[in-house]
Amino acid sequence: MIIEPAKARLVQLDEDLELFDEMGIPAGQKLNGKLNSIRQAIADLKTLLNQHPFSSTDEEIQFFKYVKPQFIARQLFALDIFTIETGKPVDTAEVIKNYFEQELKYTVKFHDQNKFMHQYYLFDGAELDALLFVRNVQPPSSLIPDAQSFDPEFSTAGDYVFARFIANEWVQEFLTDRLYSPEETERLSNMTKKKVTLKWTGDAINLAEMAYGIWLTGQINQGNAGIAEIVRCLEVTFQVSIGRPFRRWQSISSRKRVSQVKYIDQMKAAILKRLDDEYA
Structure with missing residues (x-):
């Protein structure tokens, strides 16, 4: 099985990338260090694939749908952030805010241009996995019009x-973190505290599920x-710290399959019980 050793290599890569974030080095040097680490990790992933051939089509789909994209995403993200940071204008706060908003629109535009695939990704579709995540299969161009070689x-x-x-x-x-500065977040939080007295007293991970x-x-x-916008809104509204959405998602996805969304399942059960009691 290649899945487990591949996931272990991803954990090691994240540790390497965090080290570069902690170093006080120039942006270009940091990017080069990160890219070298990512390229080595991808090379190691190829080696793992040679050492552990897929035992089934299902394993191949799982690897190319969930595992390999995590490695490539880290490479794309490092390049994107470097481009955004180095392209940021030296100007007023308003101009910089507009710049970040424009960059945010680019990500939304890509999703709009690939609307079907984005929905398939968001809802974790499975019907087309054999076309999309098995090697040497060519899906219709309507699915992926700009397929990479x-x-x-x-x-x-x-x-x-x-x-x-x-x-x-x-x-x-x-980008959302840059658009909503700590000062602005604190101002909104103070305004909210004056208007409402609602405070989330449950586990923060439950609010992350929501x-x-x-x-x-x-x-x-x-x-x-x-x-990130939704999380920040909930934090301000309920006066709670949820933390970084990606980290919370890792916590949720690492749970056992039968109980990955414990709080949402609990909410569903409570609502159904209330309805059953009313019908009774």
Whole structure:
């Protein structure tokens, strides 16, 4: 099985990338260090694939749908952030804010241009996995109009676009953090405290489940609100610290499959019980 050693290599890569973030080195030097680490990790991933051939089509799909895109997404994200930071104008706060808002629109535009695939990604579709995540299979051009040309033995039609979606989520989170400065967050928080007395007293991870449910079902701004925006709104509204959405998602996805959304399941059970009691 290649999945477990590949995930272990991803954990090691994240530790390497965090070290570069902690170093007080120039942006260009940091980017080069990160890219070298990512390239080495991808090379190691190829080696693992040679050492552990897929035992089934299901394993191949899992690798190219969930594992490899995580490595490529880190590469795309590092390049995106470097480009955004080095392109940031030296100007007024308003001009810089407009710049970040424009960058945010680029990620939304990519999702609009790949609307079907983005919905497939968000809702974790499975019907087309054999076309998108099995090697040497060519899906209809209507699914992926701008398919990338990569090593056919280490790529599928859909793994790159899934990596792009993952990277875009991180870019959206990064840009949202820049658009909503700590000072602005504190101001909104103080305003909220004056108007309401609601405070979240449950576990913060439960609110994170709700945030992802709201985001993945597109309930706010016609589905255009980012997960970081939703999390920040809930934090201000309920006077609670949820933390970084990506870290919370890792905690949720690492749970056992039967209980990955414990709080949402608990809410559903409570509502159904209330309805059953009323009908009775």
